[in-house]
Amino acid sequence: xxxxxxxxxxxxxxxxxxxxxxxxxxxxxxxxxxxxxxxxxxxxxxxxxxxxxxxxxxxxxxxxxxxxxxxxxxxxxxxxxxxxxxxxxxxxxxxxxxxxxxxxxxxxxxxxxxxxxxxxxxxxxxxxxxxxxxxxxxxxxxxxxxxxxxxxxxxxxxxxxxxxxxxxxxxxxxxxxxxxxxxxxxxxxxxxxxxxxxxxxxxxxxxxxxxxxxxxxxxxxxxxxxxxxxxxxxxxxxxxxxxxxxxxxxxxxxxxxxxxxxxxxxxxxxxxxxxxxxxxxxxxxxxxxxxxxxxxxxxxxxxxxxxxxxxxxxxxxxxxxxxxxxxxxxxxxxxxxxxxxxxxxxxxxxxxxxxxxxxxxxxxxxxxxxxxxxxxxxxxxxxxxxxxxxxxxxxxxxxxxxxxxxxxxxxxxxxxxxxxxxxxxxxx
Amino acid sequence: xxxxxxxxxxxxxxxxxxxxxxxxxxxxxxxxxxxxxxxxxxxxxxxxxxxxxxxxxxxxxxxxxxxxxxxxxxxxxxxxxxxxxxxxxxxxxxxxxxxxxxxxxxxxxxxxxxxxxxxxxxxxxxxxxxxxxxxxxxxxxxxxxxxxxxxxxxxxxxxxxxxxxxxxxxxxxxxxxxxxxxxxxxxxxxxxxxxxxxxxxxxxxxxxxxxxxxxxxxxxxxxxxxxxxxxxxxxxxxxxxxxxxxxxxxxxxxxxxxxxxxxxxxxxxxxxxxxxxxxxxxxxxxxxxxxxxxxxxxxxxxxxxxxxxxxxxxxxxxxxxxxxxxxxxxxxxxxxxxxxxxxxxxxxxxxxxxxxxxxxxxxxxxxxxxxxxxxxxxxxxxxxxxxxxxxxxxxxxxxxxxxxxxxxxxxxxxxxxxxxxxxxxxxx
Numbered sequence: 002x003x004x005x006x007x008x009x010x011x012x013x014x015x016x017x018x019x020x021x022x023x024x025x026x027x028x029x030x031x032x033x034x035x036x037x038x039x040x041x042x043x044x045x046x047x048x049x050x051x052x053x054x055x056x057x058x059x060x061x062x063x064x065x066x067x068x069x070x071x072x073x074x075x076x077x078x079x080x081x082x083x084x085x086x087x088x089x090x091x092x093x094x095x096x097x098x099x100x101x102x103x104x105x106x107x108x109x110x111x112x113x114x115x116x117x118x119x120x121x122x123x124x125x126x127x128x129x130x131x132x133x134x135x136x137x138x139x140x141x142x143x144x145x146x147x148x149x150x151x152x153x154x155x156x157x158x159x160x161x162x163x164x165x166x167x168x169x170x171x172x173x174x175x176x177x178x179x180x181x182x183x184x185x186x187x188x189x190x191x192x193x194x195x196x197x198x199x200x201x202x203x204x205x206x207x208x209x210x211x212x213x214x215x216x217x218x219x220x221x222x223x224x225x226x227x228x229x230x231x232x233x234x235x236x237x238x239x240x241x242x243x244x245x246x247x248x249x250x251x252x253x254x255x256x257x258x259x260x261x262x263x264x265x266x267x268x269x270x271x272x273x274x275x276x277x278x279x280x281x282x283x284x285x286x287x288x289x290x291x292x293x294x295x296x297x298x299x300x301x302x303x304x305x306x307x308x309x310x311x312x313x314x315x316x317x318x319x320x321x322x323x324x325x326x327x328x329x330x331x332x333x334x335x336x337x338x339x340x341x342x343x344x345x346x347x348x349x350x351x352x353x354x355x356x357x358x359x360x361x362x363x364x365x366x367x368x369x370x371x372x373x374x375x376x377x378x379x380x381x382x383x384x385x386x387x388x389x390x391x392x393x394x395x396x397x398x399x400x401x402x403x404x405x406x407x408x409x410x411x412x413x414x415x416x417x418x419x420x421x422x423x424x425x426x427x428x429x
Numbered sequence: 430x431x432x433x434x435x436x437x438x439x440x441x442x443x444x445x446x447x448x449x450x451x452x453x454x455x456x457x458x459x460x461x462x463x464x465x466x467x468x469x470x471x472x473x474x475x476x477x478x479x480x481x482x483x484x485x486x487x488x489x490x491x492x493x494x495x496x497x498x499x500x501x502x503x504x505x506x507x508x509x510x511x512x513x514x515x516x517x518x519x520x521x522x523x524x525x526x527x528x529x530x531x532x533x534x535x536x537x538x539x540x541x542x543x544x545x546x547x548x549x550x551x552x553x554x555x556x557x558x559x560x561x562x563x564x565x566x567x568x569x570x571x572x573x574x575x576x577x578x579x580x581x582x583x584x585x586x587x588x589x590x591x592x593x594x595x596x597x598x599x600x601x602x603x604x605x606x607x608x609x610x611x612x613x614x615x616x617x618x619x620x621x622x623x624x625x626x627x628x629x630x631x632x633x634x635x636x637x638x639x640x641x642x643x644x645x646x647x648x649x650x651x652x653x654x655x656x657x658x659x660x661x662x663x664x665x666x667x668x669x670x671x672x673x674x675x676x677x678x679x680x681x682x683x684x685x686x687x688x689x690x691x692x693x694x695x696x697x698x699x700x701x702x703x704x705x706x707x708x709x710x711x712x713x714x715x716x717x718x719x720x721x722x723x724x725x726x727x728x729x730x731x732x733x734x735x736x737x738x739x740x741x742x743x744x745x746x747x748x749x750x751x752x753x754x755x756x757x758x759x760x761x762x763x764x765x766x767x768x769x770x771x772x773x774x775x776x777x778x779x780x781x782x783x784x785x786x787x788x789x790x791x792x793x794x795x796x797x798x799x800x801x802x803x804x805x806x807x808x809x810x811x812x813x814x815x816x817x818x819x820x821x822x823x824x825x826x827x828x829x830x831x832x833x834x835x836x837x838x839x840x841x842x843x844x845x846x847x848x849x850x851x852x853x854x855x856x857x
Contacts, residue, residue, distance in 0.1 A: 010511045017519040019532050019716035023726050024509050031511040035504045053506065055728060061502050070498040074489050076463045077703040078481065081452050083438045083459040091445035104447050109537040109705040110729060116570050141725060142544050144571035270728060275505040277537040277705035277729040288447035297569060298451050300483060300698060301538060301705040 006043065007031060025052075025391060026384050035060025038408050040389065049412060051390040051404040054357075057247055057271035058317040059407040065274045068313035069306065077306040081298075086308035093315055095282050097253050099262040104288040107280040107302040111243035111269025112140030114279040118206070118239045118267045119144060121283060121291035125237055128201030132191045132236075135161030136395040138213040139206065139241055148206065158200045162187040166217030168350050168361060169369060181220040188227055192234045204239050205231045209255030209263075212244040215394025216359035216401075218352050224259035237287070243269035243279070244357075248318050248406055251328025251355030258354050271406075276310045277301070323406040327355040334358060334402070334413040338420075345424050347375055356408055359393070360400040371396030382423045388416055434471065435459060453480075453819060454812050463488025466836050468817065477840060479818040479832040482785075485675055485699035486745040487835040493702045496741035497734065505734040509726075514736035521743055523710050525681050527690045532716040535708040535730040539671035539697025540568030542707040546634070546667045546695045547572060549711060549719035553665055556629030560619045560664075563589030564823040566641040567634065567669055576634065586628045590615040594645030596778050596789060597797060609648040616655055620662045633659045634667040637683030637691075641672075643822025644787035644829075646780050652687035665715070671697035671707070672785075676746050676834055679756025679783030686782050699834075704738045705729070751834040755783040762786060762830070762841040766848075773852050775803055784836055787821070788828040799824030810851045816844055 010031060014022055030048065034041040037059040040048045050060070058065060072086075080087060091105040106121075108114045123129055131148065133139070139148045151161025163171060165184040172183055188205065195202040205227065211217055231238045240263035245255025249271070256263055265287060269279035280302070281288075291297065301307075318324060335358055338351045349369060350361035362376035363369050376398045383390060393401040404412070435456060442450060458476065462469040465487040468476045478488070486493060500514075508515060519533040534549075536542045551557055559576065561567070567576045579589025591599060593612040600611055616633065623630040633655065639645055659666045668691035673683025677699070680686055684694075693715060697707035708730070709716075719725065729735075746752060763786055766779045777797060778789035790804035791797050804826045811818060821829040832840070 007511065010513065010516065013513075013516045013520075014511070016713070017516050017523065017532060018731070019534070019713065019720040021717075021720045021724055022508070022731075023724060024511065029509075029511050032506060033504060033512070035506060040504075040506070040510075055507065056505070060504070060506070066498070066501045069501055070494070073494045073497055073703070076461060076468075076488070077484070078460060078463060078468070078488070079483065080450070081457075082468075083435065083442070083452065083457050084461070085438060085441075088438065088441045088445050092441075095445065104445060106447070110541065110727065112727075113538065113540070113570070120571060141723070141727060142541070142570045142572065143548060146723075275501070275729070275732070275734065285444070285447065289449075292447040292449045295569070295574075296449055296451060299538065299540075299569060301703070303446070303450075304703070306703065 027381050030384065030389070038405050038412055046387065048387050048389045049415060051388055051402050051408070051416060053405055054244060054249060054403050055270045056274050057406045058274055058314055058321070058323065059405050062274060062317060064317050065310060065313045068309045069276065072306050072309035075305070077304055079300055080303035084305050084308070086305040087303045090308040090311050093312060098266065098282050101284040102266060102282045104285045105280055105282050106288060106291065106297060107278070107307060108299055109277040109279060109301050111267065111279050112142050112145055113299065114243065114267040114269050114281050115139045115145045115241060116142055117281045117291065117297065118265045119204070120295055121265055121281065121287055122204035122237045122239055124290045124294040125287050126201070126203045126235065128203035128236070129158045130160065130195030130198065130200035130202045131158060131204050131206055132160050132162060132188065132195060132202070133206045134164040134211060134214055136164055136214045137208065157198055160191045160195055162191045164211050164214045164217065165219050165223045167220055168217060177221040181223040181226060184220065184223055185226055185230060188230060192230070192236070196234065202234050202236045204237045206239040206241060208241045208245060209259055210245045210250060210354065210357065212357070213393065215361070215396070215399040216353055216357060219259060224256070224261040228261045228263070237264040239263065239265045239267065241267045243267060247271040248324035248327050249355055249357050251324060251331055253324060272314065273307065273310045274314050276307065278307045278311050318406065321407070326409070327406050330408060330410055330413055331355045331358060333410060334417065337417050341421065341424065345428050347372060347428060356404055356406060358402040362398045362400055371398035373397040376400055378427055379423060382427055383419065386419050386423060388419055455809050458812065458817070466833050466840055474815065476815050476817045477843060479816055479830050479836070479844060481833060482672060482677060482831050483698045484702050485834045486702055486742055486749070486751065487833045490702060490745060492745050493738060493741045496737045497704065500734050500737035503733070505732055507728055508731035512733050512736070514733045515731045518736040518739050521740060526694065526710050529712040530694060530710045532713045533708050533710050534716060534719065534725060535706070535735060536727055537705040537707060537729050539695065539707050540570050540573055541727065542671065542695040542697050542709050543567045543573045543669060544570055545709045545719065545725065546693045547632070548723055549693055549709065549715055550632035550665045550667055552718045552722040553715050554629070554631045554663065556631040557586045558588065558623030558626065558628035558630045559586060559632050559634055560588050560590060560616065560623060560630070561634045562592040562639060562642055564592055564642045565636065585626055588619045588623055590619045592639050592642045592645065593647045593651045594642070595648055596645060605649040609651040609654060612648065612651055613654055613658060616658060620658070620664070624662065630662050630664045632665045632667050634669060636669045636673060637687055638673045638678060638782065638785065640785070641821065643789070643824070643827040644781055644785060647687060652684070652689040656689045656691070665692040667691065667693045667695065669695045671695060675699040676752035676755050677783055677785050679752060679759055681752060700742065701735065701738045702742050704735065706735045706739050746834065749835070754837070755834050758836060758838055758841055759783045759786060761838060762845065765845050769849065769852065773856050775800060775856060784832055784834060786830040790826045790828055799826035801825040804828055806855055807851060810855055811847065814847050814851060816847055
């Protein structure tokens with residue numbers, strides 16, 4: 002039941018922002034305060050935040066707040082004047098990447114980063130065609146939107162392929178190696194189609210952990226082998242680390258979990274802990290090809306403010322050991338969830354890396370039929386008990402647990418207790 | 430002569446950000462501090478800022494700094510939870526616009542705002558074709574880039590027309606009314622071409638003051654008449670207020686200087702005084718058509734942070750009377766510049782509105798040949814004497830004076846004294 006306050010806010014929203022502005026939950030929450038892993042609503046109710054990846058070092062982290070405050074008092078201006086802040090930040094950020102990734106282009110949003118990545122791949126290869134997963138989402142600009150829902154795509158420059166997964170594999174009963182080979186055949190065929198077209202083949206674009214697809218277990222070997230395939234075909238591998246990057250997976254970058262090195266990396270969400278800050282990192286020659294072609298300039302990007310805040314975020318991640326902690330806490334939580342699977346038919350698969358966990362929710366384990374409605378019941382029941390998370394995946398049936406990186410074991414324990422109670426009350 | 434410090438910064442920049450990252454001036458400046466209309470370099474040298482429109486209420490304005498600090502300490506999260514901040518801001522912002530503009534879509538950058546505007550126009554009309562000035566710049570995404578340099582465009586969904594101007598008119602010796610009619614014919618013909626194509630005609634997109642074109646005097650009556658023409662053809666008028674908006678012209682919106690009301694307004698640069706904040710305002714039905722078609726979501730936009738900062742900027746503009754002051758100070762400065770024209774052949778035309786002034790720099794007044802090199806000498810000479818501004822326009826020969834709105838008469842006097850000295854030293 003929505004309170005009069007919520008109804009009023011929803012009505013104002015529809016008048017001032019228009020219809021169908023996305024909200025979470027049957028009865029949306031009205032959040033007024035955030036601190037660490039906790040959000041508080043207008044009635045003083047606290048929620049454990051197990052959704053938000055943007056405030057990666059926690060809501061209102063004092064180091065980041067202070068860095069932003071100090072820099073806005075000092076200087077915040079565009080990059081056509083010189084400033085060492087953005088150079089120090091670019092140096093620090095690219096040093097966290099695998100060789101030969103050495104150079105950065107900054108933007109304000111993940112969409113803009115993926116725009117730069119696409120333009121860079123096309124400048125480098127002279128081709129236009131992009132291959133991507135058929136269940137991806139990479140952003141909201143006209144061009145990047147073409148990468149969404151590629152199953153129904155008829156744009157000659159974009160082509161989708163079935164994303165690699167072990168839970169609902171293309172074919173049953175195969176070894177990882179054989180299954181990876183099957184998905185590689187799909188990629189090979191997509192590349193060949195693009196090469197045979199006017200577009201040619203420029204790039205494969207993938208989230209390294211396939212987050213929007215539902216965080217599937219990727220058959221071992223797929224990512225390194227697909228990297229080779231892309232390079233053999235004269236293309237570049239664009240890795241969309243907007244969700245996977247900055248320690249989320251228990252490694253600095255999502256690509257480290259699958260043991261490959263992409264050519265172009267797009268980064269975003271957690272990068273500025275809430276300040277619009279995103280960008281691309283790539284080898285110098287690729288960045289130069291892009292710069293020469295576009296003379297790219299972004300008014301708000303590469304600013305002293307972005308630099309100061311981005312640097313503070315890296316400082317906190319390193320000093321608080323958040324990458325390692327994400328690995329440990331995530332593993333601890335998944336172990337406990339897997340123990341609960343026996344008693345709960347719907348919890349068909351528990352998977353993930355670091356502090357990004359997916360629970361595949363099905364109506365029947367044998368048939369693996371997605372149960373988005375059942376998953377929605379859990380999401381809303383957890384919200385009513387003070388835990389915020391959401392659903393994801395191609396079938397919208399996957400419970401998505403993705404708290405700020407400062408989520409600790411005690412928070413995991415709290416979640417596990419509440420989750421067990423929700424299962425008891427809803428699954429009988 | 431670049432100092433060793435500047436050389437080192439330029440070398441690091443090329444290594445970490447790539448080649449051809451735009452800088453200003455023959456020897457770029459290394460700015461470390463900003464306050465009000467003043468910027469300070471690493472050697473303590475102060476520059477009067479007559480370029481920057483983003484910090485509209487002045488560099489480091491304490492009210493904006495404080496609003497940002499308070500909000501980052503309190504809450505900064507995405508818009509799928511409810512928050513009244515963004516509703517209050519949308520209400521305040523849209524109330525500043527003419528009827529029936531009532532509803533807002535927020536983004537982080539002007540490019541993203543123009544992306545939304547294009548998507549909205551296409552959702553509303555069901556057509557794809559966009560008509561724009563042949564010397565425009567509206568942003569850096571793949572789609573919005575198609576609006577740049579439309580003279581050489583071969584994309585079937587985009588068409589350019591010669592922008593209306595009085596200094597180098599399509600035909601000499603005409604009255605304003607006749608000249609406006611001539612440019613309207615160009616628009617009419619562009620619309621007809623699009624209507625005859627598969628794309629159809631969706632929208633005309635213009636900066637209301639044609640800032641990137643060089644801030645021309647627009648023949649009286651052109652804008653209201655072109656608005657009618659667009660509507661008769663079933664299209665919508667997208668007004669790119671990214672540069673013109675927020676008091677720059679001595680009116681709240683650029684469209685007020687030409688006495689018309691557009692359908693869709695894109696806003697950006699000054700909106701957050703440096704925080705990435707941009708957006709679109711339009712009638713409710715147009716926003717709804719866009720929302721239904723796209724279910725648009727932007728992670729960093731519509732946040733409590735954007736709302737708090739955007740609100741503080743409007744507060745300061747209103748409380749300090751910056752719109753009126755921009756009108757007065759700008760007029761005062763242009764009057765003085767026009768007096769200097771007699772003694773300086775190169776200063777062929779002085780024009781503008783509010784705190785946005787253009788000086789057309791030519792090698793010969795009779796032939797009106799643009800003199801970009803001569804203009805560049807002035808830009809660098811002013812920089813050497815502690816005044817920062819730049820060049821613009823289709824011929825890159827237009828001196829562009831566009832200080833923060835807190836620029837006062839005493840700053841104008843300082844500029845005029847220095848400018849006179851530069852003219853004395855360079856024009857003989």
